[in-house]
Amino acid sequence: MFEVNGTYANRKGEYTVLAINPPKMRVRYTEDGSEAELKIELQARIWENIAVEYEAKVASRNARAVKRTAVPTANHYIKVISVPTVDEMNFPGWPERVVMAPSAESGIKLQSSDRLIFYALETQTFFAVATITSEPTTANPKEYFFTVPIESADFFPLDIDAVSSKLDKGADIDSVELESQPRFKRLRLEAEAFYPINEDDFELLAEALTEVAEDEEDEAEDDDEYDEEEE
Structure with a gap:
């Protein structure tokens, strides 16, 4: 096993074999240079x-x-919501920044890192980009103002990446063409449903919404500067 000039170690430290004379061998410890018969x-x-x-x-x-590096591949979806009062950015789960998991019948299983584009039925606009940040927790849907006939469901936490200040200020459905959902405009969309899209379509919508959000920020800054000048 041991060879002259070979380097090994024991509980004292690393050493180099100087000579082998069975049943012992002479070694020199690397740390302090001391020698020993072992x-x-x-x-x-x-x-x-x-x-x-x-x-x-x-x-x-x-x-x-x-x-650490085995991050699951993100999926991309359009999340459809219904907001009867379009002047208010307030619908189930939004204030708490959560999204309810789709039903088992849908065949869609959300996971951490999945990305969502929110779409409002009433205004026919895409208005927010979000990312699921962790695994779900189980809760009563009523806690988030959902009116569904079940007592428990899974809810995923969200991080909002970009959002329009008002639903009708988002990206209009007629302004985009979706390769992975070419008939999206003509579908009978249902509230709380998820529609899978490819990454290219997602990035197209995300870019459009980011531009909307940035334009709104610029307008808000201009209004603030105008108000300061008036004062």
Whole structure:
């Protein structure tokens, strides 16, 4: 197992083999340069144990690295909502920044990192971009003002990436063409439904909504400057 000039280690530290004279060998410790006569059989067991521990640490470190980098692939959806009073940005789940999981019958399963584009039925506009930030929690839908005939459902937390200040100021349905949902304008859309789209379509809508949000911020800043000048 051991070879002259080979480097090994025991509980004291790393060492280099200087000479082998069974049943012992002479070694020099790397840290302080001291030399010692060690029993070969005993050092062989120690070295094997250290090698096993080292391999276990490497495997554990690699597993943690894989876990950190193994981010699930994000899916992209249009989330349809209904807001009878379009002047108010207030509908179930929005104030709490949560979205209710789709029914099992829909075949859609949300997960953390999925991305959503919100669409309002009444104004026929896309008005917000959001990202699901973590796994769901279970709650009574009534806690978020949902009027559905069930007592519990899963709710995913959201991070709002871009949003129009008013529903009717968003991106109009007639202003975009969706490759992955070419008939979206003609579908019989249902509130609380999710419609899958591809990443290109999502980025197209997200870019349009980001521009809307930025324009609204610029207008708000101009109004503030005008008010200051008036004063």
